[in-house]
Amino acid sequence: MNEVVRVTQDVLDDAIGRAVEEAVAAPECGAVVTFRGVVRDDDGGRAVTSLDYEAHPDATGVLQKVCQAVAAETGLRVAATHRYGHLEVGDVALVASASAGHRKEAFEACSLLVERIKAEVPIWKKQQFTDGESEWVGL
Secondary structure (H helix, E strand, O other): OOOOOEEEOOOOOHHHHHHHHHHHOOOOOOEEEEEEEEOOOEEOOEEEEEEEEEEOOOHHHHHHHHHHHHHHHHOOEEEEEEEOEEEEOOOEEEEEEEEEOOHHHHHHHHHHHHHHHHHHOOEEEEEEEOOOOEEEEOO
16 A cells, blocks of 8 residues: 555556555445545635645655554545645646445545645645735645
């Protein structure tokens, strides 16, 4: 799983999405929930053109610890990959998956994982707006 749980500049395409899902798949799991965080064109009524993500050098290690903690807390299999660098509207910034015997638990674990990633992994984003202004988020 650790080769999937990482922070990378690689484009998060369908192959990476499948790899994250495969990292959590198991014969006893009837539910695999995957979240893809996609760059949107609006934030609080302001038009966004792109995002620039910066990651601390320890970000992959922190992401791995977050995944381990969520897995230990829930007893479920979880994995995630987060992208950094320059992303355009429509690009995928995060792929997170959780699996469980039933869908409710998988949805809850995936949601918990995403919230923990946002709160704990040292990644910051700079939003670029159409009016030429920019704003850092998560500092």
